[in-house]
Every structure is written in structure tokens, then in C-alpha cells.
Amino acid sequence: MKITGRTAVYGIIGYPVKHSLSPLMQTSAFQELGLDAVYVPFEVPPENLEDAVKGLRALSVRGFNVTVPHKEKVAQLVDYLTEDAEILGAVNTVKNEGGELTGYNTDAEGFLRSLIEEGVELEGKRALMFGAGGAARAVGYALLKGGVKFLNIVNRSFSKAKKMAEILGRRGNVLVYPLKEGTVEALLKDADIIVNTTSVGMKEGDPQLFDYSKIPSGITVVDIIYNPPQTPLLKAAKEKGCKTINGLGMLVHQGAVAFEIWTGKKAPVEKMKKVLEEELY
Ligand code: ATR
Incomplete structure (x- = not known):
């Protein structure tokens, strides 16, 4: 040029x-x-x-x-x-x-557009989000803006999750939970959409964030990681017949x-x- x-x-x-x-x-x-x-x-x-x-x-x-x-x-x-x-x-x-x-x-709007592009419907749905960092804040806000009925947030550091829920809680039904196997297993059972906003899955050899064999079949699973294009979470979800979306969108x-x-x-x-x-x- x-x-x-x-x-x-x-x-x-x-x-x-x-x-x-x-x-x-x-x-x-x-x-x-x-x-x-x-x-x-x-x-x-x-x-x-x-x-x-x-x-x-x-x-x-x-x-x-x-x-x-x-x-x-x-x-x-x-x-x-x-x-x-x-x-x-x-x-x-x-x-x-x-x-x-x-x-x-533009992070929240960008996240929403990426879901719309993939034909994901949020209105009235129950979302389960992992993470409570900067990215989670934008994603959680977007999910509520997109019309989810419930937003359950799971984070390793529970205090950080609580702090974030104070802000997001003004915009909808937000509940926070610590990252514990039994807790996650129960939450997975009634989730329509799962979103990972943590960095887990970015590096090869990262442990599973939770037991991926417990992902319900047929739901939507989003990972905001784009490199690798398919994290172990998305791979497991795909094997369960879930709709999977990575972070490139x-x-x-x-x-x-x-x-x-x-x-x-x-x-x-x-x-x-x-x-x-x-x-x-
Ligand atoms: P970003 O701005 O990308 O969201 P961040 O603010 O550093 O980055 O947040 C990283 C998120 O990944 C946090 O929710 C973090 O959990 P903690 O709040 O407990 O630190 C989560 N995270 C990172 N490594 C993790 C691991 N090994 N297991 C579980 N959660 C992890």
C-alpha cells in the first residue's frame, strides 16, 4: 500500500x-x-x-x-x-x-456475535461459566445481556468469583460456586451452555478443569481459548455430540x-x- x-x-x-x-x-x-x-x-x-x-x-x-x-x-x-x-x-x-x-x-459484543454466528440461542437458557478473571467478566456480562435465565459461575478462587458476582448480579440471576468435583457435577446436569474463560487447556498437559466425562451430551460448549483450536474440553464435548465453539470467533x-x-x-x-x-x- x-x-x-x-x-x-x-x-x-x-x-x-x-x-x-x-x-x-x-x-x-x-x-x-x-x-x-x-x-x-x-x-x-x-x-x-x-x-x-x-x-x-x-x-x-x-x-x-x-x-x-x-x-x-x-x-x-x-x-x-x-x-x-x-x-x-x-x-x-x-x-x-x-x-x-x-x-x-467490544469484548462482550464480540463474544455475543460469535455465538450468534454459530446459531446459539441464549434467551431463557442456563449457563455455566468457569473463571472469574477479566475475560470472564466480559463473557458473563454478555451471557446476561444475551438473555440467559441463570448464570452459574465456578472459580478456583471463590473470593474472586464472589467479587465478580457482585457486579454481574445486578444484571440477572448469578450464583457462584467453588471449583469442586461434586459441585460441578451437579451444576453440569442442568446446564444448557458451558463456557470456559480460564486459561486451563491452553498448554499441553494441562489438567482437566473438571471431569470432562460428565459433560451432558448435546449441549453447547464454548472455550474462549483459540490456540490450540480444540482444547481437551472441546474435544471431550465434541465426542459427547455437543456443539463446540472456540475463541477465534x-x-x-x-x-x-x-x-x-x-x-x-x-x-x-x-x-x-x-x-x-x-x-x-
Ligand atoms: P483473563 O484476563 O484472561 O481472564 P485472569 O484474570 O488471569 O485472565 O484469569 C484467569 C482465570 O483462569 C481465573 O479465573 C483463574 O482462576 P483463579 O481466580 O482461581 O486464579 C483461572 N485459572 C487459571 N489457572 C487455573 C487452574 N490451573 N485451575 C483453575 N482455574 C485456573
């Missing part, structure tokens, strides 16, 4: 940022639509975050994504927050309009929503997914 004085600059801030797939995905989207824009990585250590955000504003960078560990702090540094970003207390996308920064969170769609916020154009989702699949698998 030709970079000129008119080329719009976008980017991502994180620490580390080297492994981020967003530059590849967003650049391919700009190119697919023939937009005069570039997207670059900025590695920003926590002590430089405030200066970096001021710099991005001063340089008229049109928009940027925010990744670990800056999502919460950036929510304090922008001028405006959308409702989702405010509720989640975390920003993953910023739009710069004439020096005024608006913080968005969430990754693509959170990026697609960001792209749409910045450009006002429909994101080339298939192209974005394809470049990621080629890079990852």
Missing part, C-alpha cells in the same frame, strides 16, 4: 504486545476495504501508560485497541466511556475524535466491532478470520 500524509494511523497498546494478532487482523481489514489506514503495535510499560495515551491524543492517532495489562487503567484516562465499558470497568477500544477520547469495550468479532466503531463500515469478518487461521493453524 501507499502511505501518504493523509494515511490514518491506528494501533494497539499493551505490555507485552509482541504476540498480539490485532495488527495482522486490522491491517488485513483496512486493505480488504481499500482504506487509507495503517495499524501498528505500541509496547507501553505500565509506568508510561499515561504519557502514551496523551501522546496518542497529541499525535491524532485515530483509534487504538488496549490489551493486557492496561484495560482497566485506560478506562480512567479517556474522556468518555460507553455503558459497556463503564459497567465492565475496562476499555479495549478507543476512538479519537478531534482530541476527545471515547473508551469502548470472539477474537475476530471484538476486532470487527472495533473496526466498525472507527470506520463506520461493516468489517470484512471472513477475511479477518481467514488471516488469523492462516497465521495460527
Whole structure:
């Protein structure tokens, strides 16, 4: 592509940022639509975050994504927050309009779109979510927004689960449980959809999060991990005849929503997914 004085600059801030797939995905989207824009990585250590955000504003960078560990702090540094970003207390996308920064969170919407794409119906369903970290917060919020009737949350650290339920509990029926075999077994029996938001399954040789032989057949099982493409949880679920969904769709769609916020154009989702699949698998 030709970079000129008119080329719009976008980017991502994180620490580390080297492994981020967003530059590849967003650049391919700009190119697919023939937009005069570039997207670059900025590695920003926590002590430089405030200066970096001021710099991005001063340089008229049109928009940027925010990744670990800056999502919460950036929510304090922008001028405006959308409702989702405010509720989640975390920003993953910023739009710069004439020096005024608006913080968005596209993780929840991205997760929902990835389920819609797969034809998953949430209305009135009973969901069982594992994990209580940053990702869990967005996913739990999305499940409630999508209309689940009950959201049961299981986490190794029970205190962390309770803290998260205080926030999500305002939006629906949320109950929390510790990660114990008998407890999980009972919860599995009346779950319509299971979602793993923990990092268990990312590394080869990870132990099972719970006894996967107890997954009921025919339900929907989602793992937000995208690498490997099929975690042991998803593999076991598939063998039980469950509908299985990995985290690639969430990754693509959170990026697609960001792209749409910045450009006002429909994101080339298939192209974005394809470049990621080629890079990852
Ligand atoms: P993220 O932002 O990706 O959600 P995180 O905030 O570090 O990352 O959260 C990681 C989640 O994975 C947590 O729910 C964590 O459980 P704890 O709150 O008990 O730490 C969960 N997790 C990580 N390793 C785990 C393991 N070996 N067994 C069970 N849960 C695990």
C-alpha cells in the first residue's frame, strides 16, 4: 500500500504486545476495504501508560485497541466511556475524535456475535461459566445481556468469583460456586451452555478443569481459548455430540466491532478470520 500524509494511523497498546494478532487482523481489514489506514503495535510499560495515551491524543492517532495489562487503567484516562465499558470497568477500544477520547469495550459484543454466528440461542437458557478473571467478566456480562435465565459461575478462587458476582448480579440471576468435583457435577446436569474463560487447556498437559466425562451430551460448549483450536474440553464435548465453539470467533468479532466503531463500515469478518487461521493453524 501507499502511505501518504493523509494515511490514518491506528494501533494497539499493551505490555507485552509482541504476540498480539490485532495488527495482522486490522491491517488485513483496512486493505480488504481499500482504506487509507495503517495499524501498528505500541509496547507501553505500565509506568508510561499515561504519557502514551496523551501522546496518542497529541499525535491524532485515530483509534487504538488496549490489551493486557492496561484495560482497566485506560478506562480512567479517556474522556468518555460507553455503558459497556463503564459497567465492565475496562476499555479495549478507543476512538479519537478531534482530541476527545471515547473508551469502548467490544469484548462482550464480540463474544455475543460469535455465538450468534454459530446459531446459539441464549434467551431463557442456563449457563455455566468457569473463571472469574477479566475475560470472564466480559463473557458473563454478555451471557446476561444475551438473555440467559441463570448464570452459574465456578472459580478456583471463590473470593474472586464472589467479587465478580457482585457486579454481574445486578444484571440477572448469578450464583457462584467453588471449583469442586461434586459441585460441578451437579451444576453440569442442568446446564444448557458451558463456557470456559480460564486459561486451563491452553498448554499441553494441562489438567482437566473438571471431569470432562460428565459433560451432558448435546449441549453447547464454548472455550474462549483459540490456540490450540480444540482444547481437551472441546474435544471431550465434541465426542459427547455437543456443539463446540472456540475463541477465534470472539477474537475476530471484538476486532470487527472495533473496526466498525472507527470506520463506520461493516468489517470484512471472513477475511479477518481467514488471516488469523492462516497465521495460527
Ligand atoms: P483473563 O484476563 O484472561 O481472564 P485472569 O484474570 O488471569 O485472565 O484469569 C484467569 C482465570 O483462569 C481465573 O479465573 C483463574 O482462576 P483463579 O481466580 O482461581 O486464579 C483461572 N485459572 C487459571 N489457572 C487455573 C487452574 N490451573 N485451575 C483453575 N482455574 C485456573
